[in-house]
Amino acid sequence: MKFSNRTVGQAIGSSSKASGPMYHSIATIPRTTGSYDTFDIIGVVLFIGDKRMVKGAFEKQNSVSEIIITDHSSHQPLTVSAWNDMADFFKTKPAENQIIGFTSLRVTSHNVYLLSYFVLCFGLSTTMSFLIIPTPTGDKADSLSHWSSSHGSLLHGRKTQILKTRMLLNERQLTIIAFIKSKTAANTIQEEQYWIKALLENCSYNDKRKFIGCDQCNKKTDNERNAVFECPWCHKKESVAKPRLALTFDAHDSTDSIQLTAFNDTIAEFFGKTIDELYSPATYEHIESYQDIAQSLRVKPIEIQLGSTVALSKSGVLKWVLKSIAIARDTSTNPQHLACKSSDTHSSQESIPAQLTDATSLHAPEPSSASHKVETDTHSSEQIVPASLTIAPYDPNHHLHQRK
The missing domain is CATH 2.40.50.140 (Nucleic acid-binding proteins)
Structure with a gap:
């Protein structure tokens, strides 16, 4: 005889019914x-x-x-x-x-x-x-x-927030760092994603950290490179020890700054190299090239997608992390172009699309006709890592001003 989580015990001859859900x-x-x-x-x-x-x-x-x-x-x-x-x-x-x-x-x-x-x-x-x-x-x-x-109005607001968040994922609307930092755990849900346009400081090759880690969860391991092992963090039985990279930097626009950490493919995109190349010792020529790239990131703004960690839904702690980047290679080097206009950004973030005026619809909204495929446009110099959303062309009306 075997007992499972479906087993219910009841005294013999008892007229009482099995207890209901707890x-x-x-x-x-x-x-x-x-x-x-x-x-x-x-x-x-x-x-x-x-x-x-x-x-x-x-x-x-x-x-x-x-x-x-x-x-x-x-x-x-x-x-x-x-x-x-x-x-x-x-x-x-x-x-x-x-x-x-x-x-x-x-x-x-x-x-x-x-x-x-x-x-x-x-x-x-x-x-x-x-x-x-x-x-x-x-x-x-x-x-x-x-x-x-x-609390009908409260439930209506929570429902609208969920629908609005999922609808806006089809669009890439820029916001400002001050808006990101004004968000709290009480008014943010796990699915929310935002894009900012910012300059990067402390994003040099020498500031990166390199180590051998799990290819699934990126946690550091003492195993030899390319060894197959069971990861004690993600519990994957066939994890592979691979070179991992981490780089913490400051992103800022005209309103505020935020500290972010990039990993692996994102860092490789920053410097135009593979993870293995960045993990290996750099030559003098490579270091000079990396210094030029770090300098360009200080004067050429890039677009960064931000999202919250799982700690928000797990323990109510809001922490923003880098999800992906979009680098416009042909962006003007003029440092005056550095952040979105505050009034335009707030109005675009707080407005609710027409499709959401009926917030009583509980089912998922119909996906837009916009393509979500990861594609490379050979005629464009803009690149995305990963290309999770369609890039909208940069609006020249959103002029960026360098933060003092």
Whole structure:
């Protein structure tokens, strides 16, 4: 006889029924748990993503859909990944602010698909014994129902923020560093991405750090180069020890500055070399070339995509990291072109696209006709690493002024 997490014990001859779900709130879900720990949760549905196919172990195709819920305990919404049969549960749109219960979910940090790329988020994932309860009952369900009915405007705002964020991922709108630094964990969600145009300081070849690390998670390892090992950080059994690079620098525009760290391919793009070339000892000629590049980054602005780390959805801590860069090789060397006009940027960031005026739509918005393929235009000097979004031509009206 074997017992699993589906097993329910009940006294012989007892007339009592098996107990129902023991619902947690979003804030009380442990952020670190055992691999076999499961939790029941109840929440208000804000958004339901389209079903997509994911390749799993042994090349098996699995279907998954993201369900975003919220409650009174946390500013951050929570993503529930419903796999395979449960991915089709919400074929029809649920009622406005519908409260739904979920049972037997496991804690995970997973990639949420956003139109053309993935964002690492903390969330919950379904298990074999998972159930969706469309009409949950009990004290916690009644309490959440009362809260949702009296906070309709708050729920509308959270829903709009999710839809607005996903729609704006199709566009590359520049903002200013001051706006980025004004954001807090209470008004930012994990999926938000922004672009800034800035100059770089302390971005020289000599400032980089090089080490041997895991090719999956970039964590440092004592293994020899190209050795295959099981990484104690990401737990990948066939990780390969590869040269890794890190470079911390300051990006600034006319409004403020922010410290960022670039890794591997981004650094290679900065200096126009491969990771292996930058890891190897540099010749005198190479060092002179790198110094010229570092100087150009101080006077030629580049576009940088920023996003938050997984700590935002996991522990409510907001920290911005570099996601990708766009370097315009033919940008004017005039240092007067350094940052977007503040009033234009704020208005573009705070405006809501016409498609989002009806924020009651819970399903994923239709993708735009813009292409998301990674392409290289042989007639253009602008390059993206990675090319996750289509580059809009630089607007000359957004003149940049060097920060004093």
